[in-house]
Amino acid sequence: MNTADPTEITIRLLKRALHLLASEPNEQISYLKQLGVNPDEIALEFDDAFRRAIGTSGMGLLSKEVVAAAQPVDERLRQMTNSSTEVWTKSNLETSPEWRLLRSLAKEALAKISETAG
Template sequence: MTHVQPDAFLRQALSVLDVLAFDAEQQVHHVRCLGVGVDEMALEFDDVFRQGVGMEAEGLIAREVMSCMIPVDEILQRMTEATTPLWTEKAVRASVEWAELRTAAERAAAGVRRVLPIQDD
């Protein structure tokens, strides 16, 4: 397992949360520029979240950091289990689920920044 420094993890987590907090048009533009589907935003969050769970268990990051991110993970879990198609650009623009996700991601990013503020380079 590759060990990531806590500050590097924090920067990565904030980057992913910021993308999830973008408005719908910014999110669509983001995934189009990357040449990926909208589900990639969720996959990136999942990678970071799972890494954070391990880092928390090792005592490398504060529990409060992960607590801020849990609501985003829960929303994404519900979206994944939903029977309606939520992994489309149309859904990003129009669904209640995506709006809820953006709000949760914005709150999570603000919470992470409060718990462990980082210095801009």
């Protein structure tokens, strides 16, 4: 029986979610069209992976540095969610400064996690 390492799975899921958040708008929109979902799905995928990383870190299986690297992305998504501006549209995904900042934070987090966790 081949069981996957929960730490490796968590890091892979987190990197995948960050890669999607860091992607160019046309790539994000293409992904959303394939799934038939709205832009908030990108945030939900990150949230799932980030919450898993927090849990895995809490069990001592994942370094706190990995969670810390992704924390600014989580904070930015929370701000976007609580904003009075409608950020969860494809149009805003393409043009808004909120999404540009989010992409930048996701790129930084991805680089830090790649350095820390490989």
